[in-house]
Amino acid sequence: MLDNRYQFESAPDLLTFEFESIGPVGTVTKAVHYTSTDTAGVYNLGFGDIDPLTGYLDDSIVTNNHDSQKVLATVAYTLYLFTERYPDAIVLASGSTTTRTRLYRIGIANNLRDIEQDFDVLGLTDLIEWEPFRKNIDYLAFSVRRKF
């Protein structure tokens, strides 16, 4: 899963990562950022494209660079690095739209066997409860913790 990924750069604290998606629509800069929440030890995973017009990050853009698996592998790789530096961290992730969250869910489901070798994965249900991730269930958000 992680073999075909983009090269990237990281901040020294391994909280911020940047890489370039390269494909038919050109080169798109993407950023991954782990932000500490108000709850100690819990971080939020943010991910998006730099909008070249505004300079702002946006995760609602459909890049169409035909590299979604490679992008997903790159983001997943940053999660390995982050959790090796912060082994007790819990990471939350959700899309900014229902559609984007569904795409994240599909990405997790398609790689669940690999992911579960190294991470515990929970999904947030409509009842606002965390449960072990199951395929084909719509979740509001996800949380992961590294297995060591």
Next chain:
Amino acid sequence: MKKAAQAAPASTSPKAAGYKINPALAGKYDDQPLFAEKLKRANEILAKTGVPKF
């Protein structure tokens, strides 16, 4: 942003190779509205659910 705790040494794992450290990235996206919005949402979730139990 709170200072990250529990930092471990840089990895020597084979999975953790092949990237460059760029000091200019430190804090570069701290003020991005997208991440602020996502952080707010994460805090709202955590306020309702507490820390996820694994």
